[in-house]
Amino acid sequence: MPARKIKSPFRLALVFLLDLALFGAALVVFALFHHVLPRVISENYGSVPLDAAPQDFSFPGKFTENGEVLCGEDFYRDGGIDLQVTTVEENGVVYHLAELYVRNIRTLQTAFAGGSFGKGIADSVLSIAEENGAVFAVSGDYCGIRDRSVVVRNGVIYRKNKAHQIGALYYDGTFRTYPYAVFQIDAAIAGGAWQIWDFGPELLRDGKAITEFDTGISGPNPRMALGYYEPGHYVFVAVDGRQEASRGMTLVELAALFESLGCQSAYNLDGGHSAVMVLNGKIISSPSTPGGREISDIIYLAPYQEDL
Amino acid sequence: MKRLLRFFDRLLPHITLILSLMLVTFFVIDRFNEAMAFLNNDITKFLVLILSLICLVGSVCRIVSRHKK
Numbered sequence: 001m002p003a004r005k006i007k008s009p010f011r012l013a014l015v016f017l018l019d020l021a022l023f024g025a026a027l028v029v030f031a032l033f034h035h036v037l038p039r040v041i042s043e044n045y046g047s048v049p050l051d052a053a054p055q056d057f058s059f060p061g062k063f064t065e066n067g068e069v070l071c072g073e074d075f076y077r078d079g080g081i082d083l084q085v086t087t088v089e090e091n092g093v094v095y096h097l098a099e100l101y102v103r104n105i106r107t108l109q110t111a112f113a114g115g116s117f118g119k120g121i122a123d124s125v126l127s128i129a130e131e132n133g134a135v136f137a138v139s140g141d142y143c144g145i146r147d148r149s150v151v152v153r154n155g156v157i158y159r160k161n162k163a164h165q166i167g168a169l170y171y172d173g174t175f176r177t178y179p180y181a182v183f184q185i186d187a188a189i190a191g192g193a194w195q196i197w198d199f200g201p202e203l204l205r206d207g208k209a210i211t212e213f214d215t216g217i218s219g220p221n222p223r224m225a226l227g228y229y230e231p232g233h234y235v236f237v238a239v240d241g242r243q244e245a246s247r248g249m250t251l252v253e254l255a256a257l258f259e260s261l262g263c264q265s266a267y268n269l270d271g272g273h274s275a276v277m278v279l280n281g282k283i284i285s286s287p288s289t290p291g292g293r294e295i296s297d298i299i300y301l302a303p304y305q306e307d308l
Numbered sequence: 309m310k311r312l313l314r315f316f317d318r319l320l321p322h323i324t325l326i327l328s329l330m331l332v333t334f335f336v337i338d339r340f341n342e343a344m345a346f347l348n349n350d351i352t353k354f355l356v357l358i359l360s361l362i363c364l365v366g367s368v369c370r371i372v373s374r375h376k377k
Contacts, residue, residue, distance in 0.1 A: 199343065
């Protein structure tokens, strides 16, 4: 039997180095197909059956008369929108509360980067807001990064396979959150879903803060979340984080904040580098990277028009 | 045929190594950022399938070769 040739350790190291280089190249190729190359998703599920004219919500003294538009550094008012932003600094955390009243649910819209739903199609919140003429905008649930999630936007059904806990805004102005196992897409469509986000988790149950979260994102982070008071009355919270001035909020802290605000339900949206709040064409939050991460979708307020 | 088998015999461990490293990386990233769906996507599912098949073939080859010895 011939003696086995023993290769030098140098050659063996070279083989492993080559494997490592191939591993790096494989990761790059994966990233390219996973979230870099744009790909429009064109599954056609149609639209949610909605009435042409949504219900008008009445909040005396909240909207301007004759469609007059008033705006400043921290507010926007017109004939159908009343928005007031308050910046709060407490316990080493800075957050921005955008409390809003809308006359008509159609003013609360969503938009995709480049106008298309798909993977790898992303833009900054500010750019998407400008493209859509938004007076106010926040980052959405970054649905374009995933292969699975329910996506219903402005009453159009883009995708139906759920992935996480769900937040659904209905045409009658109500906003409900659902645990994964409870949510039924067909029931939500039949109930008149106007927007459905699939990110979460839900933060309140019967108005009380949830105190335990089974997710890897529960630590202190920049946050974006939506709270619901009553039909037509909502609050968006943008939490600055990962910076000296603000460490970010844990999900437990965020849930406690929404309970203290008196919301009925609240839902966590995509945070981290994605969390950006824009008012009147300016970023008013402090994203953890300049301008925030480019993402696939935003939630925004379109200026009120009577024929919306 | 023998040369082809030898070629695969040499190649399979490297593919296994690279795919395993990729999946370990995705697992770690997924712990920190579930939303990016590094594990729960079609490409990763396909990679898991490839890794499983390679492991299957590799294991059968190894068992047969040990049996022959």
